[in-house]
Amino acid sequence: MKTIFHVDMDAFFVSVEELFDPSLKGKAVVVGGRPNERGVVSAASYEARKFGVHSALPLRTAYKLCPHAIFVDGHPDRYRDCSQRVFEVLHRFSPQVEMASIDEAYVDMTGTERLHGPPLRAAHTLHEAMRAETQLNCSIGIGTSRLVAKISSDQAKPNGILMVIPGQEARFLAPLDVRKVPGVGKVTERNLNVLGIHKVGDLAKLDESSLESRFGKWGLALAGKARGLDAGGWFDSEVGEDIEPKSISHEHTYNEDTSDSEVLEATLARLSEMVGRRLRENGLHARTLQLKLRYQDFSTITRAHTLEQPTQVDTEIFEEIRALFRKNWRAGRKVRLLGVHAASFEAAGPQLDLLGESKHERWEQALAAADRLRDKYGESAVSLASGMRGRFRERTHENPAGLPGKPK
DNA sequence: TCTGGGGTCCTAGGACCC
DNA sequence: TCTGGGGTCCTAGGACCC
Secondary structure (H helix, E strand, O other): OOOEEEEEEOOHHHHHHHHHOHHHOOOOEEEOOOOOOOOEOOEEOHHHHOOOOOOOOEHHHHHHHOOOOEEEOOOHHHHHHHHHHHHHHHHOOOOOEEEEEOOEEEEEOOOOHHHHOOHHHHHHHHHHHHHHHHOOOEEEEEEOOHHHHHHHHHHHOOOOEEEOOOOOHHHHHOOOEHHHOOOOOHHHHHHHHHOOOOEHHHHHHOOHHHHHHHHOHHHHHHHHHOOOOOOOHHHHOOOOOOOOOOEEEEEEEEEEEEOOHHHHHHHHHHHHHHHHHHHHHOOOEEEEEEEEEEEOOOOEEEEEEEEEEEEOOHHHHHHHHHHHHHHHOOOOOOEEEEEEEEEEEEOOOOOOEOOEOOHHHHHHHHHHHHHHHHHHHOOOOOOOOOOHHHHHHHHHHOOOOOOOOOOO
């Protein structure tokens, strides 16, 4: 029998912003951007939530609901730092910690009783340690599975602790809306409601086979979840198993839609660079590159291409992405969003050409040097993308390979 | 309500191979 | 020349999560 904690930070982005600006405390705060910008709410303070503001709500809508709220931009680097501190606190309680996202974690506390006492006591100690060391509040759910721990931390919010006694899982879950089950979103909820299933208890009454015949593999997992089991996919894995990334992507939504091909291609160059840099930081080489294109009417296409040899080189990424863009963009149509996505990670293959050192490798060296400069002097110190319009014309006309120039 | 950005996982069809 | 049944890879799209 396992003891799993799910630790969920309360209003994480808002709380971190309050650490940097205590005057925000107790006020209606919306993190995500200016009220007149395109975009959605990343996080809202409990004060703002009283007015119906919640994450994923468009900023403009949030402004209508709560015009007196303070709108602040997000600071991803601050959140990453705090998240790291949260991890360090958790890691002292158990070696098996898994950050499920920037603001929540699973901790496998099985077998820690001698050190930390019974689960509820350990949770209180953890809660206080978190408060003392990060000045942040969290909620803790305790259960015999990830699923039950996760749902109980949600019920414990804000700033609470809730333990589901082993054996009581089904009783705890039965009265909850099916929507509370992780993985059941709007669409699945609607599909279940049509069948007269509203509560997790309704779901638990159905037999596995009828759920499987209606929803396939997912239905089978759902039957298990209704009984509090970690059924299917990710939920089955051990807490703290190293999970390496499967994809890296960057995308950008314009504040105003555009059909200017030079602007669009400059954006793709910048996004390709960002993806390349992340690949190099993580020591990854991607074989599949994907363009994402969203038009003004929100219709969205993705177009992918798989390379012979995996890459982490900006220009190689950009060339593929640009080719996909030129082949698939209906010229003249206004674009709302562009994205660059890299996946199918592999070890780099042998890249040697007849001269020994390949252009690919020379590029890798040049980029590694640029990365080091950026680390040292900041993000603006080196940019291959700035002034992209001019530069890429140079690259295509005078220097077709786009290689670093040799000294004259 | 005029809809971000970063991910994961699943499905389904076609190509291709045995 | 009316034609099976895998298995794997690739691509496109969609549901879902924070």
